[in-house]
Amino acid sequence: MGWILASYLIFFQLLLLHFSSYNCLSCNSDDKSVLLQFKNSVAVVQSSPTFDVCVSHSPKTATWNNETDCCGWDGVVCDSELGHVIGLDLSCSPLKGELLGPNSSIFKLRHLQQLNLLSDDLDGSPIHPAIGDLVSLTDLTLYYLRISGDVPSTISHLSKLEHLDLTVESLDSTPRLDLYTWNRLIHNATNLREISLRGVNMSSLGESSLSLLTNLSSSLLSLHLTDTKLQGKWPTEIFRLPNLQEIRILTNENLRGELPNSNWTTPLKTLFIYQTNFSGDIPDSIAHLKSLYSLFLFESNFDGFIPPSLFDLTHLIFLYLSDNKLVGPIPTQIIKLSNLLLLDLSGNMLNGSIPLGCYSLPSLFILDLSNNQLTGSIVEFSTNSLKFLKLSNNKLQGYFPNFLAPHMQVLDISHNNLTGLIPKSLGTFFFLWALDLQDNNLHGSIPDNFSEGNALETIKLNGNHLKGPLPRTLNHCTNLEVLDLGNNDIEDKFPYWLKTLPTLQVLSLQSNKFYGNITSLGTKLSFPRLRIFDISNNYFIGPLPTSYIVNFQEMMNVNHSQTGPKYIGNYPLYNDSMMIVMKGLHWELTRILTALTLINLSNNMFEGEIPKAIGELKSLIGLNLSHNKITGTIPVSLSNLRNLEWLDLSCNQLKGEIPMTLTNLNSLAVLNLSQNQLEGVIPTGRQFDTFDNISYVGNPMLCGFPLSRSCKGKKERSKSSTFDEEESGFGWKAVVIGYGCGTIFGIILGYNVFFARKPHWLARLVEVVLKVKLPRTNNRKRVIRLGRKN
Numbered sequence: 001m002g003w004i005l006a007s008y009l010i011f012f013q014l015l016l017l018h019f020s021s022y023n024c025l026s027c028n029s030d031d032k033s034v035l036l037q038f039k040n041s042v043a044v045v046q047s048s049p050t051f052d053v054c055v056s057h058s059p060k061t062a063t064w065n066n067e068t069d070c071c072g073w074d075g076v077v078c079d080s081e082l083g084h085v086i087g088l089d090l091s092c093s094p095l096k097g098e099l100l101g102p103n104s105s106i107f108k109l110r111h112l113q114q115l116n117l118l119s120d121d122l123d124g125s126p127i128h129p130a131i132g133d134l135v136s137l138t139d140l141t142l143y144y145l146r147i148s149g150d151v152p153s154t155i156s157h158l159s160k161l162e163h164l165d166l167t168v169e170s171l172d173s174t175p176r177l178d179l180y181t182w183n184r185l186i187h188n189a190t191n192l193r194e195i196s197l198r199g200v201n202m203s204s205l206g207e208s209s210l211s212l213l214t215n216l217s218s219s220l221l222s223l224h225l226t227d228t229k230l231q232g233k234w235p236t237e238i239f240r241l242p243n244l245q246e247i248r249i250l251t252n253e254n255l256r257g258e259l260p261n262s263n264w265t266t267p268l269k270t271l272f273i274y275q276t277n278f279s280g281d282i283p284d285s286i287a288h289l290k291s292l293y294s295l296f297l298f299e300s301n302f303d304g305f306i307p308p309s310l311f312d313l314t315h316l317i318f319l320y321l322s323d324n325k326l327v328g329p330i331p332t333q334i335i336k337l338s339n340l341l342l343l344d345l346s347g348n349m350l351n352g353s354i355p356l357g358c359y360s361l362p363s364l365f366i367l368d369l370s371n372n373q374l375t376g377s378i379v380e381f382s383t384n385s386l387k388f389l390k391l392s393n394n395k396l397q398g399y400f401p402n403f404l405a406p407h408m409q410v411l412d413i414s415h416n417n418l419t420g421l422i423p424k425s426l427g428t429f430f431f432l433w434a435l436d437l438q439d440n441n442l443h444g445s446i447p448d449n450f451s452e453g454n455a456l457e458t459i460k461l462n463g464n465h466l467k468g469p470l471p472r473t474l475n476h477c478t479n480l481e482v483l484d485l486g487n488n489d490i491e492d493k494f495p496y497w498l499k500t501l502p503t504l505q506v507l508s509l510q511s512n513k514f515y516g517n518i519t520s521l522g523t524k525l526s527f528p529r530l531r532i533f534d535i536s537n538n539y540f541i542g543p544l545p546t547s548y549i550v551n552f553q554e555m556m557n558v559n560h561s562q563t564g565p566k567y568i569g570n571y572p573l574y575n576d577s578m579m580i581v582m583k584g585l586h587w588e589l590t591r592i593l594t595a596l597t598l599i600n601l602s603n604n605m606f607e608g609e610i611p612k613a614i615g616e617l618k619s620l621i622g623l624n625l626s627h628n629k630i631t632g633t634i635p636v637s638l639s640n641l642r643n644l645e646w647l648d649l650s651c652n653q654l655k656g657e658i659p660m661t662l663t664n665l666n667s668l669a670v671l672n673l674s675q676n677q678l679e680g681v682i683p684t685g686r687q688f689d690t691f692d693n694i695s696y697v698g699n700p701m702l703c704g705f706p707l708s709r710s711c712k713g714k715k716e717r718s719k720s721s722t723f724d725e726e727e728s729g730f731g732w733k734a735v736v737i738g739y740g741c742g743t744i745f746g747i748i749l750g751y752n753v754f755f756a757r758k759p760h761w762l763a764r765l766v767e768v769v770l771k772v773k774l775p776r777t778n779n780r781k782r783v784i785r786l787g788r789k790n
């Protein structure tokens with residue numbers, strides 16, 4: 001990952017320094033003209049390369065000109081005797097063109113030993129087999145090239161290779177490295193020390209070809225085979241290679257394997273096996289890896305107990321074992337890991353209580369024990385270093401602990417059984433941006449001293465027994481995006497004073513004891529960014545809060561240029577999620593899509609008519625006004641809500657006919673108009689042909705399909721018969737797709753995103769911790785198209 005790359009760069013720079021001291025000799029004139037040819041054949045591009053490790057992005061070729069000695073040019077290294085060019089380092093140099101195409105002048109530099117094209121863009125061109133002519137190469141780095149075509153078989157001619165790094169990002173097809181080429185390469189290049197083939201399709205290699213790596217036993221230091229589509233069984237003996245310091249075989253879901261349970265005494269420093277089908281237990285023998293500092297074994301099938309001896313590895317800094325099938329307690333020996341920065345054991349089946357050692361690890365920065373079966377209470381943390389704490393979804397109970405505030409940023413203890421009061425001091429944690437205490441047994445009131453200038457972006461206290469009133473100092477949380485206070489016992493009037501919070505996107509007060517009418521004091525800018533407004537299940541009275549609704553600016557605009565899902569919040573360590581009730585079921589959206597816009601005013605005592613202006617909220621996805629005392633007719637303007645997927649007006653006192661134009665809502669997946677006093681013929685056509693009678697029952701004067709009551713003598717109101725369906729784009733297919741999207745959008749997507757969560761999460765984490773930006777090559781699960789494609 002980033003730091004490896006950084007060390008390569010430093011290595012190359014040192015190499016350059018080393019050689020430049022011999023640069024008194026002038027360069028070989030043939031080589032010089034080859035380099036000038038090369039310069040002329042490529043274009044310098046204005047791009048913003050993906051590598052933050054690049055200190056600058058200036059094209060190195062800018063310094064190349066016929067007047068000066070080529071041994072002094074940027075990125076060029078000469079041999080000290082004959083002035084031949086032996087090193088070419090064009091990393092961080094935004095060039096475009098057929099850098100390694102058939103006519104590339106690079107292939108004429110026959111003395112080349114080091115070639116580094118760490119580049120952003122090779123424009124999808126293939127690597128020409130002539131690469132095999134550079135037989136003196138010891139170091140070949142083609143990092144992050146968008147190459148197309150396969151790795152040429154001639155690469156096996158490079159018998160002097162010590163360092164091979166082909167890290168590719170696929171365009172349409174992933175470059176393949178076939179069995180034949182691999183076997184010959186390993187056979188020939190017996191000095192290979194570092195192999196990195198990230199992103200290359202090596203699916204044709206079986207266990208026996210991989211076993212050839214044991215022939216490199218005396219030289220191999222580092223093996224990096226991320227996302228190489230390997231399948232079958234990984235040869236265990238590779239782990240035992242005597243000089244191997246680094247193994248990365250991540251994101252190979254079909255690769256089976258086990259860790260060696262004996263004879264494992266090697267100088268391994270980093271072991272990355274994640275998103276694989278590795279299984280079996282973490283053997284005691286891991287304790288022999290005395291140099292190990294980075295252990296990433298997440299999202300695989302490891303099971304069994306965590307061996308206490310693992311925590312004898314006192315150099316450990318990163319220890320990720322999340323999303324496996326580990327059982328039993330967390331060994332108390334954890335106290336020995338005084339260098340540990342990150343501990344993630346989430347998503348296993350660990351039980352017992354949190355060992356005391358966890359509370360005092362002096363370097364611990366991130367602790368994630370969520371999604372296990374931990375019991376017992378949480379005691380006070382005595383470490384000052386902790387910034388991120390996730391203990392959600394366990395069986396923890398007892399009183400809410402007090403935390404050392406110096407630096408806490410994320411505090412997530414949701415879905416446990418904590419009791420007692422929320423400490424008042426929480427409101428004064430200056431760096432805290434996510435506070436999630438959902439679904440516990442907390443009581444008392446919400447802390448009333450949120451300090452000014454606090455960092456809070458998310459406050460979720462849903463599902464406790466908190467009482468009101470709401471503290472006015474919530475107004476100091478000017479960065480707040482999500483405020484979820486649902487399912488508590490808060491008794492208060494509507495908190496109109498929150499309307500000035502400039503970034504508030506989600507406000508849920510559902511299922512509390514809020515009361516009174518909701519009147520606006522007439523300001524235009526109320527809740528300017530609100531996307532989810534849920535005040536259902538309270539005791540609100542009076543007219544619908546029209547003056548607010550018609551000013552929800554954010555709900556009025558549909559962003560047509562947005563592709564792919566976007567979420568509220570953008571952090572490695574905390575994803576906003578919330579419960580919504582749809583079709584009578586509770587769904588947890590594991591991350592809140594910014595495209596989700598929802599108004600839920602159901603189960604109150606609102607009266608009066610539905611305001612026509614509601615038709616302005618063009619991006620609205622869900623509207624629930626059910627179980628109120630709403631009168632009047634269904635406004636025709638509702639048909640303007642072209643994104644609406646979910647409309648519930650049931651259990652009110654609505655009269656009149658169902659507007660024919662509602663059939664224009666071709667995203668509508670859920671419709672409930674039952675228990676009203678609607679009359680006339682039910683419209684037919686498009687989505688309306690997919691609703692069943694549940695949508696209409698309890699309206700004695702409604703008739704027509706899908707009700708059994710026929711409309712004797714009444715005029716058929718099918719609009720679809722009045723114009724051509726295909727021409728209008730509303731054919732049968734559109735109906736089905738529309739229906740499917742609604743469901744996928746609201747529900748399935750949330751789950752997809754849940755499963756796809758980790759890679760992105762982890763990448764972001766490493767980026768934040770190490771301040772580097774990683775190339776995104778592993779996002780295959782995240783490509784989910786939203787909405788309809790017209």
Ligand SMILES: *[C@@H]1O[C@H](CO)[C@@H](O)[C@H](O)[C@H]1NC(C)=O
Nearest residue numbers: 032033034036037065066067
């Ligand atoms: C570089 O200069 C030499 C002599 O001054 C000349 O012969 C040669 O053509 C020049 N090459 C280029 C590429 O301009």
Ligand SMILES: *[C@@H]1O[C@H](CO)[C@@H](O)[C@H](O)[C@H]1NC(C)=O
Nearest residue numbers: 041098100101102103104125
């Ligand atoms: C390579 O050079 C030859 C001869 O100069 C030319 O015909 C051919 O088009 C070139 N190929 C590419 C891909 O530039």
Ligand SMILES: *[C@@H]1O[C@H](CO)[C@@H](O)[C@H](O)[C@H]1NC(C)=O
Nearest residue numbers: 135156157158159184185188
């Ligand atoms: C091995 O390397 C040598 C020297 O480059 C080369 O001549 C030979 O063809 C290579 N053998 C294979 C099997 O690639």
Ligand SMILES: *[C@@H]1O[C@H](CO)[C@@H](O)[C@H](O)[C@H]1NC(C)=O
Nearest residue numbers: 173174176201202203204229
């Ligand atoms: C990898 O290569 C194999 C053939 O060697 C091919 O069947 C497979 O589709 C490729 N996978 C990807 C993701 O390109």
Ligand SMILES: *[C@@H]1O[C@H](CO)[C@@H](O)[C@H](O)[C@H]1NC(C)=O
Nearest residue numbers: 183184186187188212214215
């Ligand atoms: C690997 O090593 C073994 C024994 O040292 C040898 O017989 C075999 O030919 C080697 N294989 C290759 C591909 O180099």
Ligand SMILES: *[C@@H]1O[C@H](CO)[C@@H](O)[C@H](O)[C@H]1NC(C)=O
Nearest residue numbers: 253254255256277278279301
């Ligand atoms: C993982 O391995 C198990 C057997 O160990 C196998 O049943 C399962 O199908 C494998 N899963 C994948 C995705 O290869």
Ligand SMILES: *[C@@H]1O[C@H](CO)[C@@H](O)[C@H](O)[C@H]1NC(C)=O
Nearest residue numbers: 236237240260261262263264
């Ligand atoms: C472990 O090493 C011993 C002694 O070298 C050897 O006898 C034994 O077969 C090895 N076990 C494995 C599983 O390689």
Ligand SMILES: *[C@@H]1O[C@H](CO)[C@@H](O)[C@H](O)[C@H]1NC(C)=O
Nearest residue numbers: 327328329349350351352353
């Ligand atoms: C913890 O899990 C292990 C393995 O499933 C089980 O044997 C043990 O009884 C459990 N302990 C407790 C306290 O639940």
Ligand SMILES: *[C@@H]1O[C@H](CO)[C@@H](O)[C@H](O)[C@H]1NC(C)=O
Nearest residue numbers: 395397398416417418419441
């Ligand atoms: C939650 O904790 C209380 C004691 O604080 C206990 O009575 C109750 O049974 C616990 N609930 C669950 C679901 O464990």
Ligand SMILES: *[C@@H]1O[C@H](CO)[C@@H](O)[C@H](O)[C@H]1NC(C)=O
Nearest residue numbers: 423424425427428449450451
């Ligand atoms: C908030 O309340 C806690 C507990 O009462 C107190 O220690 C702290 O000083 C208060 N902070 C502010 C800013 O009032």
Ligand SMILES: *[C@@H]1O[C@H](CO)[C@@H](O)[C@H](O)[C@H]1NC(C)=O
Nearest residue numbers: 493516517518519541542543
């Ligand atoms: C709303 O309630 C307040 C008192 O709480 C009352 O003065 C006001 O008239 C009510 N407004 C409406 C429109 O009912």
Ligand SMILES: *[C@@H]1O[C@H](CO)[C@@H](O)[C@H](O)[C@H]1NC(C)=O
Nearest residue numbers: 557558559560561562563566
């Ligand atoms: C629309 O979405 C695009 C892509 O996500 C974004 O760059 C742009 O700022 C958005 N526009 C608005 C008005 O939100």
